[in-house]
Amino acid sequence: MSDPSAATTPPGAPAQRRPLVRLEHVDKHFGALHVLRDVDLTVAEGEVVVVIGPSGSGKSTLCRTINRLEAIDSGRITIAGEDLPAEGKALAKLRADVGMVFQSFNLFAHKTVRENVTLGPVKVRGVAAAEARRRADELLERVGVASQADKYPAQLSGGQQQRVAIARALAMDPKVMLFDEPTSALDPEMINEVLDVMTGLARSGMTMVVVTHEMGFARRAADRVVFMAEGQVLEDADPETFFTAPEHERAKDFLSKILTH
Amino acid sequence: MQVLLDNLGTFGRGAWGTVVLFAWSAVGSLVLGTLLACLRVAPSAAMRAAGTAYVNLVRNTPLTLVMFFSVLALPQLQIRFGDSLNTQFRVFAVLALVAYTSCFVCEAIRSGINTVPVGQAEAARAIGLPFGQVLTLVVLPQAFRAVVPPMGNIFIALVKNTSVASAFSNYELISAMRNLIEQNGNAVISILVGITAAYVLLVAVVALAFNRLERAVGVPA
């Protein structure tokens, strides 16, 4: 998509687009702990949804159920209309279409930056090595770490590592990208370089689910903000509405804490 | 020492037997141990249980008893390898050494796998790698690094454990020693020293190889 105004599309518009990720009545427990309670969430193609909420509210878990790094107890999750398969080949295939960026980067420590980006395309997609390299270098250029391609992850700064992690996910040509607090492990001066890449990605029309406390990013790039508390989705609104007129007391409370720090 | 120089042929044949037993057993236990470690971390509970049962059973059995199983039970089940008796006994001994040593290899690799942060496997799953490739491409290469020093110890023990095979019709250093002592009762000490020196030398070679390996696989930082 080339429409640069996609990020500022009025709230009514995304609903007309094809739903890409859909969670219906999703419940999840960790032992006795009820972490996701009857969660409903739909993310349309090209939409950017920011998920916020207090610590322990289930944001990471929600994110991880979408590519089934966590299995759910009940309910239904579909991606592009297809149910998430059970563990096995079909699930691996689906995960290839869902990019994920972790708080702690999780770059493959024994592989160079370029190898990190080419591994998936070569082994999962069967792309020829030379083509994968070319594409990797292109993506590394795009996220601004092309000069680091032959280094190992440990030799990079946190911000650089996270941008490589984004390139690694993009190399699979995912239908949707999941970000679980991609900047919270970073030193403050590195947060923006990662957010800039993410904003660019949002502008380019990528479907994104982003768990973050970066409210500037939410205002700038999100189509919707979802507020979670105690495993429930309490609010689901466009950023303007959410930040100026949240419905629930808990959301107001949370916002007052996070916006005044 | 004259007795060793006079019987270099016997001595050499024994040393060669030890080296052959060691080499085949090392390769075999590395392969079987890695497979067992994969079983022990597999997503299926049945596979994990099978791996655990095998390791706990065989690891807690004396090697001599494992040898008896191999040498006595396998032929009863009509399982034999090779034509000559020598070959058959060699294969039985290697099988027993592999069955036994692979338990220790498995446990070393499993503890190595535990040193690899879970995020590595999660990231590998997230790009769509199936379980097998998550292990072989991402987890095991990092686990092997952590595993090199304990693996060295396991293989040093294996060099010495090959001596059990001498009681099961395998010709190796201990068999050579027995031969030499029978024929040269007056030079027992020289013979013992010579055989010990041979083991020490073999172990030193193994230890050196693992030292080299440890340096070669060091994580660049």
Ligand SMILES: Nc1ncnc2c1ncn2[C@@H]1O[C@H](COP(=O)(O)OP(=O)(O)OP(=O)(O)O)[C@@H](O)[C@H]1O
């Ligand atoms: N693997 C697990 N086993 C048991 N409990 C877990 C596990 N993962 C998360 N939890 C618990 O589930 C709850 C929700 O966790 P989750 O990580 O989804 O919260 P979060 O909203 O992402 O919090 P944070 O902002 O701290 O990252 C927490 O109480 C957490 O302790």
Ligand SMILES: [Mg+2]
């Ligand atoms: Mg979290």
